Amino acid sequence: MSLRNSTNRVAPDPSIGEGLLNLLAGLTLDTPTLVFSIGALALFMSVFAFNTAYALPASDMGLRSWGLAMLTLCGGFMLLFLRGHAPLALTYVLANSLVLLSSVICVNAHARLLEMATPWRTLAAVNALGVLSTAPVYLGWLPRGASIFTLSLTLAVNFAISARMIWRHRTERESPAGLLAAGILGSMAVTSVLRGLHGLGGDHGTVQLNPHLLPQIGSLMLGALFTVGSSLAFLAMVNERQRHELEARARRDGLTGLLTRTAFFEAAQAYLAEPGGKHFGVVMMDIDWFKKINDRHGHAAGDTTLSQLGRLIAQHTRLSDLAGRYGGEEFCLLLKDCTMAEAQRVAQELVGEAARQNVRLPDGGTLRFTLSAGYAQRQGLHESLEQVINRADQALYDAKHAGRNRAMAALPTPLPATLPESRSAAAPSGRTEEAGGSQAA
Known part of the structure; x- marks a missing residue:
């Protein structure tokens, strides 16, 4: 008997699926619980962001703005949680204003992280419309669904602005994290639009695992996930x-700010591999009597001289050119x-x-070189490249x-009779300066 024929097949037990459905049908998720959960999650993320910013005091990168945004979001949802127990001016007008403000601060955090300008004018115009839409509802002039529609569209615009900034920056530099963030923010924008359209049909105070209430389940559950x-x-x-x-710092010489020798040759070989990397020139430079500068003024003076020459070289070369510290006082x-x-x-x-x-x-004191x-x-x-160098x-x-x-x-050099079959990838070794030796500062 073959193994295939001897295999016993186990049919799935339908009672397991029915039991899960009965369990889910008995669960009820009320709106206050979900709202409080989102506020608590926002508070946790705020603390995490502020703690990370504290650990990186030299570079903020928008972390404090993000922490402030999450703290503002927490305040907004906690006020929403108090609806029915506090004045409507707090639990509706101020609460929704804080939620909108949190999304604006998120846009600013992304702009600071990406080193881009924050579109304050656009944000002010769009969010002012969102905040003003709460007044007619508070005064009883419009149904709450109209305000939900306007607020949701305002949030969608804020999320879309952040997603667009991240996507534009991602096209300049490959960024898996940026792709993830842009996808999340884009999904948040779409969900906000759907929530606004659903809000025109009326409000529901309780969210149950019921097919008729799936849009509200999605808006609140996805709000927590987002x-x-x-x-x-x-x-x-x-x-x-x-x-x-x-990585960029590791490729730069700490004293001159120019490329290290290894990074210089890596970048040069990458340029030669490009379709247009055929024609180039090379300039080799060396500080005259650098050993005497070190001996007469000390190594600190030598370091200062190298640093100033590094800035001079950077100022007199194009951004597309490659400038590196070749070794010691040679560039x-x-x-x-x-x-x-x-x-x-x-x-x-x-x-x-x-x-x-x-x-x-x-x-x-001062010195000249x-x-x-x-x-x-x-x-x-x-x-x-090595032969040109x-x-x-x-x-x-010869100039020395x-x-x-x-x-x-x-x-x-005379042209070769035949092209060499292989090239040596090793960089030529540096040459010491004039007689007496050379010291790197």
Whole structure:
């Protein structure tokens, strides 16, 4: 007998499903309980956000705004919970105003996190309409459903503004947390619209697990889920940004602010792999008599000189170019899509500007320094990045021997008879400065 024929099939017991349905049918979720739960969840998320902001005092990233938004949301829902036990001006007008205000502060928190401008004028106009819609209901001029419709649409607009900001920022930088946050906020906007449309049909004081009341069940249960989900998504975005900033810092030299040697070659190889990464120039620079600066003024003066030169290089290069600290007091520039004349202009400008610098030392004194540079342009696809750097480095060596404080062009190399089959990916090692040795500050 085959194994397939010998297998016994167990039919599902219909009594299990019937028992679950009977259990659910006996449950009743009243509105005050759900409203209080959302308020409590908002309070918990507020405390969590404020605690995280306290742990990151150097960078707020919108955490305090998010904590304030959740605290405001908690206040609004706690006032809603007191409906029937407190004046309607508090439990309806003020409560709904606080809920709208919380969504506005959420938009501001997202803007601060994404380093974008908060659309205050749009938010003020839209939310003023939402708040004013509560007055006719409070005075008995309109049914409550009309106010629910206006308030829900106002919330939908606020959620949509946040979702749009996050989505725009996500297109600039891949962000899984941003995708999650935008999805949650977009769902909140759609749910608010549906809640507003349903509110036109009347209000219900009790929410039961009944097919006829599923829209109210969805609005309150999803409200609790959205409170937690949007907060967790926001905190995930904060963590993501913090990770990106740490990675960016690791790629930068702490003294000069330029790329580290490893990061420079990684970025350069990435540029060469691009379709347009064929033509470029290289400028190699070195501070003249840097060892004497360290010996005469101390290593703190050397550090200050390196830091000032790093700022000078950043000011005289395009954002698309790559500038890195090659080693010690030596720096390297990769000028994208650059001609030999352009490389010469950049090198001469940096040499001339360096000679005019006055370095203010920690002890109050000043010093001046000069710069030597060598520059080269890629001669063709047969020449690797390392070969161009070596030619520029040799030109820098020639500038040193020619008297320093000058920029010299690299000599061209003869074209090879055949293209090499492989390239060495290793970066050329740095060269020590003039006789006597060189010290990095």
